[in-house]
Amino acid sequence: MLYPIENKVREVKNLNGIWNFKIDTDNVGIEEKWYEKPLTDTVPMAVPASYNDLFTDQESKEHVGNVWYEREFIIPDSWEGKRIVLRFGSATHHAVVYVDGVEVVHHKGGFTPFEADITELVEKSDLEEHRLTVALSNVLDWTCIPCGEVITEDDEKHPDGYHYQETYFDFYNYSGIHRPVKLYTTPKNYIDDIVIRTDNDGKVEAFVFATDIIKKISVIDEDGNVVASTNEIDKAAVESDHKKDDEMYVAGLKVDNPTLWNPGAAYLYKLKVEGEEDTYTEEFGFRKIEVTDKEFLINGKAFYFKGFGRHEDSDIHGKGLDEALNVRDFNMLKWIGANSFRTSHYPYSEEHMKLADREGFVVIDEVPAVGMCFWDGKSVFGGDRVNKDTLKHHLDMLKEMYERDKNHPSVVMWSIANEAATHEEGAVPYFEEVAKTMRSLDDTRPITIVHTTGPEGDKVSQWVDVICVNRYYAWYTDHSHIEVIGQQLELEMNKWYDKYHKPIIMSEYGADTIAGYHKLPAVAFTEEFQCDYLDEFHKTFDKLDFMIGEHVWAYCDFQTKQGLNRVDGNKKGVFTRNRQPKAAAHLLRKRWNN
Ligand code: GCB
Numbered sequence: 001m002l003y004p005i006e007n008k009v010r011e012v013k014n015l016n017g018i019w020n021f022k023i024d025t026d027n028v029g030i031e032e033k034w035y036e037k038p039l040t041d042t043v044p045m046a047v048p049a050s051y052n053d054l055f056t057d058q059e060s061k062e063h064v065g066n067v068w069y070e071r072e073f074i075i076p077d078s079w080e081g082k083r084i085v086l087r088f089g090s091a092t093h094h095a096v097v098y099v100d101g102v103e104v105v106h107h108k109g110g111f112t113p114f115e116a117d118i119t120e121l122v123e124k125s126d127l128e129e130h131r132l133t134v135a136l137s138n139v140l141d142w143t144c145i146p147c148g149e150v151i152t153e154d155d156e157k158h159p160d161g162y163h164y165q166e167t168y169f170d171f172y173n174y175s176g177i178h179r180p181v182k183l184y185t186t187p188k189n190y191i192d193d194i195v196i197r198t199d200n201d202g203k204v205e206a207f208v209f210a211t212d213i214i215k216k217i218s219v220i221d222e223d224g225n226v227v228a229s230t231n232e233i234d235k236a237a238v239e240s241d242h243k244k245d246d247e248m249y250v251a252g253l254k255v256d257n258p259t260l261w262n263p264g265a266a267y268l269y270k271l272k273v274e275g276e277e278d279t280y281t282e283e284f285g286f287r288k289i290e291v292t293d294k295e296f297l298i299n300g301k302a303f304y305f306k307g308f309g310r311h312e313d314s315d316i317h318g319k320g321l322d323e324a325l326n327v328r329d330f331n332m333l334k335w336i337g338a339n340s341f342r343t344s345h346y347p348y349s350e351e352h353m354k355l356a357d358r359e360g361f362v363v364i365d366e367v368p369a370v371g372m373c374f375w376d377g378k379s380v381f382g383g384d385r386v387n388k389d390t391l392k393h394h395l396d397m398l399k400e401m402y403e404r405d406k407n408h409p410s411v412v413m414w415s416i417a418n419e420a421a422t423h424e425e426g427a428v429p430y431f432e433e434v435a436k437t438m439r440s441l442d443d444t445r446p447i448t449i450v451h452t453t454g455p456e457g458d459k460v461s462q463w464v465d466v467i468c469v470n471r472y473y474a475w476y477t478d479h480s481h482i483e484v485i486g487q488q489l490e491l492e493m494n495k496w497y498d499k500y501h502k503p504i505i506m507s508e509y510g511a512d513t514i515a516g517y518h519k520l521p522a523v524a525f526t527e528e529f530q531c532d533y534l535d536e537f538h539k540t541f542d543k544l545d546f547m548i549g550e551h552v553w554a555y556c557d558f559q560t561k562q563g564l565n566r567v568d569g570n571k572k573g574v575f576t577r578n579r580q581p582k583a584a585a586h587l588l589r590k591r592w593n594n
Contacts, residue, residue: 001113001403002193002280003350004087004184009279011082015073015132015181021045024066024135035098035133039070047071047181048089050174050318064150064165069134069177075122082185084122087115089179089350091136092319093144098133100125108144108393111346111368112400113179138175140167143389145369145397146345148173168371169345170570171311172559174318179349187212187277192246194280196271196407197444200288200299202255204228204271209238209246212275217251220270220281221259227269228253260299261285261409263339266360268409283357285409291446291465293501294546298362298412305362305549306592307338308574309508312348313558315577321349328579329555330359336574336585337592342450342468342507342551345370345418347401356410364448364468364507365405366415367397369434373421373452381426391430395437402441411445414438418450419470423457435463450507455495467496470508470553474533480524485536490543497546504546508553509537510572512565515557515582525571527583534584538591552588 004012020042024034045051047069052061075084088095092110096103105116122130140148146169154161167173189212197205208214218229233251238244259267268283290297297303310329312319326349333341340362347365356363372380380386398416405411416434421427431449438447446465451458461467473488474481496504513530522528534552541547557573560566569577574584 001115001400002191002282003354004085004182005281007279007281009187009277011079011185013073013183015071015183016047017071018044019047019177020070021051022068022070023060023063024068025063027065029066029068030096030135034068035103035135036101038131039068039133042068042070045069045176046320047177048179049176049320050092050178051176052172052174053316053318062164063138064163065139066135066137067175069136071132072129073132073183074129075183079185081188082119083117083188083190084119085115085184085186086118086132087113087182087184088177089113089181089321091134091177092138092175093140094137096135098135100127100130101133109368109397109400110178112397112404113350134177136175136177138165138173140165140173142385142387144393145367145390146371147386147390148371167561168374170560171313171345172318172561172569174313174559176318176320178312178319179321179351189213189276190278191273191275191280192243193403194271194273194282194407196282196284198284198286200258200260200286202258202286204253204255204284206251206253206271206273208233208249208251208273209243210249210275210278211245211247212278214249214273214275216274217253218272218274219253219255220272222267222269228255255286258286261287261357262299262360263303263362264360266358266409268357282407283354284407285357287409289412289445291503294503294548296412296446296466296503296548303339303362303548305340305364305505305551307333307340307361307551308555309342309344309551309553310555311344311558312352313556313577318559321351323351325579326352326355330355330361332575332579333361333555334359336589339592340364340549340551341555342366342415344508347405350404353405353408353410357408361410362412363408363410364413364415365401365411366418366450367394367401369394369397369417370419372417373419379424379426380421381424381430386426386430391433394434398434398438399441402438406442413445413466414442414447415468416447416449416464419452420449421453422449422451422460423453425459428459431460432463435460448505455492455499458499461500461502465502466505466548467500467502468505468507469493469496471506472509472511474536475511475524480529482533482536485533486540489537489540493540493544493547497544503548504544505549505551506537506541506547507551509534509550510553510574512571513573513582513584514567514571515576515580530574530582530584531587534587552584
């Protein structure tokens with residue numbers, strides 16, 4: 001799906017700002033058709049933002065079920081004769097969108113964009129102001145990813161009863177319209193999608209899906225020079241169902257001596273597609289990814305991943321897009337010498353991905369498949385938890401992630417899940433299907449899965465190219481005994497390598513640390529302990545030639561649900577939630593800049 005852009009034939013109108021908001025306390029709004037009339041008794045709400053931390057009362061913050069958003073918008077007269085699209089960058093987790101009381105789109109999945117062509121609806125209407133209403137649900141169950149369950153406690157020990165959203169992942173279930181809402185125009189015949197395939201030899205294969213007739217495709221360098229251009233564009237049949245109104249156009253171009261997109265040295269070209277009516281310009285880079293049994297090569301050079309697992313998370317905004325925060329984050333990642341990160345545990349905003357392209361960061365893009373592992377003896381993949389609907393939604397989310405992020409040079413690998421019960425028999429057919437689907441969407445990038453299961457138990461890594469492992473030796477096991485880290489790490493990593501002969505990334509390792517808490521000798525939770533802890537891992541990484549990277553957990557402290565081992569959130573950040581360094585940041589900076 002293309003990002004909304006402005007040019008001579010396209011316009012964008014931002015609908016961010018203060019909307020009307022209402023909590024559907026008894027979850028009756030859909031049944032009572034609240035969308036048919038203006039909402040009553042609303043409060044002001046910011047978009048984009050999570051709504052949770054904007055409230056001062058527990059009930060609103062923790063509401064399980066629907067909330068309602070509403071605002072008015074105007075279509076300028078100058079838009080007459082254009083195609084008009086309403087687009088949400090994301091809404092977490094399930095949205096039903098109405099314009100003037102008519103449903104225009106619904107979407108399941110909290111981290112990818114969706115849109116509705118509202119041309120006909122507004123053309124037929126004589127209203128000057130249109131009413132946009134969104135019913136948004138934050139309920140997670142076993143039909144979606146991430147998975148969750150709504151639990152009701154109403155037995156004899158809880159005579160008054162209460163219910164809550166149970167989640168099986170370690171981040172707060174922030175909800176709301178998290179990313180920008182936009183109206184944009186295209187000509188009536190338009191460019192629907194562009195797929196750009198490149199390597200590092202200057203060849204470009206462009207696939208354009210359009211209802212417009214495509215006339216010309218060019219490549220423009222960073223100085224604005226046209227460095228390749230063609231009018232030789234072939235038409236081919238469209239196989240994919242959802243693009244059935246489109247024609248597919250295919251063209252090959254060649255840029256001589258291209259400047260490559262390299263980690264830390266990004267270079268972005270633009271592909272300009274011109275049709276009879278529409279024009280669209282998409283950024284891309286030339287780079288080649290290869291994986292051997294011990295190496296991850298970018299443009300023929302072995303790449304070692306240095307960086308973090310992260311979250312979209314900050315004070316007040318929750319998971320709402322904050323462009324200032326994103327800029328600060330990339331500056332801090334550069335300061336510390338990181339070259340990469342994983343979008344744990346869901347695709348980050350489109351604005352975030354664009355910055356990664358521009359700043360030369362290498363990204364492992366992760367689908368929101370998190371919370372599929374329990375150690376309670378009950379099966380996840382063979383019982384009444386993960387089911388056919390979960391799989392269907394998982395595949396849909398892979399597709400939406402791919403369709404949104406396919407042209408980003410920063411994205412070098414897809415992560416198909418974080419910490420699933422891959423030791424279960426039922427995980428075998430499930431992940432075979434997931435991996436097969438990811439490869440059928442994109443055969444140009446490697447894929448990985450992120451493990452909590454150990455090498456003895458894992459049954460699915462034959463389908464991935466790189467193995468990612470999350471490990472907390474001396475934290476969740478052998479707590480505080482950092483002397484075990486080296487031995488346990490070496491033993492386990494060798495077992496993984498002997499079993500699969502694939503390169504390994506330590507995708508999480510870390511210890512909760514309270515900023516400003518010091519003690520000598522070090523004890524758990526002090527800044528000294530976090531330094532000693534990470535150091536022990538590093539000594540072993542440096543000995544193993546099949547280890548291709550280290551992603552510390554986590555970049556920053558972040559909010560979680562309340563729990564006995566979470567004091568106002570997860571404190572494994574190398575930076576505080578307010579983006580200031582703990583002592584470990586200086587240790588990593590020294591290591592990563594060497
Ligand atoms: C993990 C998860 C991550 C948690 C982390 C922790 O393995 O992937 O989401 O936050 O452990 O700190 O426990």
